[in-house]
Amino acid sequence: MEDTNYWRRNNRRISRRSLLGGAATLGLGGAAAMIVGCGGSSNDTNSSTGPTGTRAPVGSPKAGGSVTQGRPLTVLGIDPHQDLTGLDIDQLIYPYLYSWNPVQNVAYFNNLAESIEQPDPDLTQFIFHIRKGVKNAPFNFAGAGEEMTSEDVKASFVRRGTSISAPDKRFPRLISKDPTMLAAAFQTPDPYTFSFKMATTFVPALREMANPTWAMVSKKVLEALGNRSLTQVGYGAGPYMVDQFNGNQRISLKKNPNYFIPGQPLLDEIDIVVITENSSLLSAFKQGQHDICGAVLKKDEFDDFSANSDYICSSAPSLFYPCVHMKMVPPFDDIRVREALDISIDRDEVIAVIDGGDGKYNGPIQWPQLEWALPQDELKAFYKYDPEKAKQLLTQAGYDGGFKTKMKLPKITGVSQIADEAALLKSQWAKVGIQVDLEEVELGTFIGSVLLPGNFQMTFFPNLPYDEPDRPLSFYSSLGVTGAGNWNNYTNPDFDLLYNKQAQTVDKTERQSIILEAQRLIIKEHAPQLTITGGNAYSAHWNYVHLPYELGQDPGTKINPYGCDEWTEKA
Amino acid sequence: MREYVVRRLLLIPLIIIGVSFLTFMTFRVIPGDTTVFICGLGCTDEVIHDLRAELGLDRPVFVQYWDWLKGVPQGDLGRSFQTKLPVTKELQTRFPVTLELLILAVIFSLVLGIPPGILSAVRPGTAVDFVVRVVSVFWLSIPSFYIAILMITFGASWFSWSPPNFATGEVASVFHNPLKNLEELVPPAIVLGVGIAAVIMRLTRSSMLEVMRNDYIRTAYSKGLKERAVVWRHALKNAMIPVATIIGLQVGGLIGGSVLVESVFGLNGMGNYLVVAIGTRDLQVVQALVLIFATAFVLINLIVDLAYAWLDPRIHYA
Secondary structure, eight states, rough: OOOSSSGOOOOSSSSSOOOOOOOOTTHHHHHHHHHHOOOOOTTTOOOOEEEESSOOOOSSOOOOOOOEEEEOOOOOOOOOOTTOOOOOHHHHOOOOOOOOETTTTTTOOOEEEEEEEEOSSSSSSEEEEEEETTBBOOOSSTTTTBBOOHHHHHHHHHHHOOOSSEEEEHHHHHHHHGGGGTTEEEEETTTTTEEEEEESTTHHHHHHHTTTOOOOOOOOHHHHHHOOOOOOOOOOSSSSSEEETTTTTTEEEEETOOOSSSOOOOEEEEEEOOOOHHHHHHHHHTTTTTTTTTTTOOOOHHHHHHTSSSEEEEEEEOOOOEEEEEEESTTTTTTHHHHHHHHHHHHHHHHHHTTTTTOEEESSSSSTTTTTTTOHHHHHHTTTHHHHHHHHHHHHTTTTTHHHTEEEEEEEEEEHHHHHHHHHHHHHTTTTTEEEEEEEEEEIIIIIIITTTTOOSSEEEEEEOOOSSSSHTTTTTTTTSSSSOOHHHHOOHHHHHHHHHHHHOOOHHHHHHHHHHHHHHHHTTTTTTEEEEEEEEEEEEETTTSSSOTTTTOOSSOSSSSSSOESSSOO | OOHHHHHHHHHHHHHHHHHHHHHHHHHSSSOOOOOHHHHGGGHHHHHHHHHHHHTTSOOHHHHHHHHHHHHHHGGGBBBOTOOOOOOHHHHHHHHHHHHHHHHHHHHHHEEEEEEEEHHHHHTTHHHHHHHHHHHHHHHHHSOOHHHHHHHHHHHHHHHOOGGGGGTSSOOOTTTTTTTHHHHHHHHHHHHHHHHHHHHHHHHHHHHHHHHSSSSSHHHHHHHHHOOOHIIIIIIHHHHHHHHHHHHHHHHHHHHHHHHHHHHHTOOOSSSHHHHHHHHTTOOHHHHHHHHHHHHHHHHHHHHHHHHHHHOOOTTOOO
């Protein structure tokens, strides 16, 4: 462990080369996780432009070495059930029941659970068969080196399901309405079987349990912790164990010698260096101090890297989607005003200016979710830019010549897209007479004082990357994304019915049909969360680093758990 | 003099309590809540209520303040709401970084400010004077964080250089690896120091010009003393009195500047820590850092005041 006393600290190596995966969207994904803690991966898409650049001749994957990656956001904690800013790190330290392929939308059982059974036709019952021989890392705490069993899974489910700060309480409450009775709802008939039954079908459940907040932690660790948390420590059975944790500057992970897959992980060490200034992160990557770029890349920066064969670059459609939220108060409670705002947005200009020409129209569900999103032709026809009609609508609504309003937006370090896009929207609305004052609010204040209490007329807020249709739709439901109320004050009983129905519909074709119907209902109403466009996320790493799959590629269902298959040619 | 010093020292705790109380209350008034950072958009009134109880934020404000304040004399600056760790633990590594950065910045500001200022004053109207004045205006008009960004951007593009600490996120210890330590801290110290150097340069010049016009300087010249003796022995000491004042005041600005420069250079000092803590509304951390900065500022000003008496024997404190 690093000596925490600066005065006694020994010299350190100037640089460590190596890697870890898919990190270019970390900034946005991390910010996203911090904001909502959705747990969806930001690189999960149904389409991608694939990797560019030239990979050096590759031999067989080589064990050993280390990689360094940058990170723009401070890691406030790594308790997987409580902290939301270190979820990417949690996945390296803890085992999960299984992994999720967001491209094929399937679970694959390469982790703690060997298989699953869902005997009921309504998919309410889950029976997991736990793998034998998954042991905790040799950390210096209770439970070190011990095998994980169904009792550990149960303890983890109870802790995650009842954690105050964990996102999404909808799923655990379908297992037990009363959180204090949650433990009784789980069965562990033997050390290698874990099961539970939900009150009703909840189709997103399988996706939900693969989220990084559903980490499996040893029961002995949890008992020994008592009231303390895992915020500053990591006691897991994942591929890596914590060597040094200082979430403000550096997180150092080393290989778990007890890991259940022989020979895995390949890397000896992963270093994550926190630098909160985006230009400094970019500079560190260019100079080879970081093996994986931690900066949030823009299109032109990505193009520069792509032109250099020393880097492997990839891009994928981004599920991150800023959208305009309105409060259902005058003038926005008038559908004509909302429509005027909607059709006075020139989405093609947004794609050209903000998305670097690589973007598409977004409906209520982001366009990269191809199976669930409305077709592009339909969206383009519906959102046709028509400033003249917008002016007429405003006149009909009693706002001849437009009106003045204020739009609040969050200020997120290193992410300029929100402010840039808001400025563009402001200029487009000005053309139809809607004068919008932009007010940038520091992120913490924005969430606590603007968004959650609904303290806005208009706000421009980046919704997070979701790869399951249920979550983007929840923003329009009467209960909203928090389950406690819709901050736009929007209520539509017809939509609520469809929203609840889709979550209970097992048949995929039928569910698709319901989701499309729900979206058409929303856009027809110009419901007070106007979606605009979606662009691409970009990543880059040095070509001596090898990831099992690049940003946007289909990982397949044969790879090892997250963090295992990365390797570096450098010693 | 002794009485004056004692009186000033006795005032320090009162000032510190005042500053910490204002900081504490300000964080109660401004929007934003640390609990929101912990639970994100999953926050509901119920969650926020439970988290506030867990962090002790549901207690009366004055009780919270008193609980924090009574720990301070024992070296307990509280625990971070976010990391749950004692603030003093984090400061063990951060305080030396900021202290060294500030010391180096002051040294650079003096080296870059005083000699050119003197040269400019003793050679008024010459090319040297012109260059010094242009440079000082240039340094004054560019914010330090912008110089920092330019240094990193052009350092990377033109010289393939970027701060070595970018690789590890840590600053090498000055005792164990002084060369690497200097390599990491000299560029940000220069960036931080040039703004103050410009102020010192201009003040030194104007103060020296004023002193050089005094009768006793003319007398010194007429006695046949060499210019070096006149400048160093007779003019400089008097000209330095206002400069000393401004140095004391500018150190406060340096502390503020360090917040930005540390962020850009990725230095994990107290300034960077403060930025993160303010952003996450981590009151305990902000409170501790403000306490330290305020104490440092008050002490530096006391030292500057005492330095007057040493610089000018005519000054006496009653």
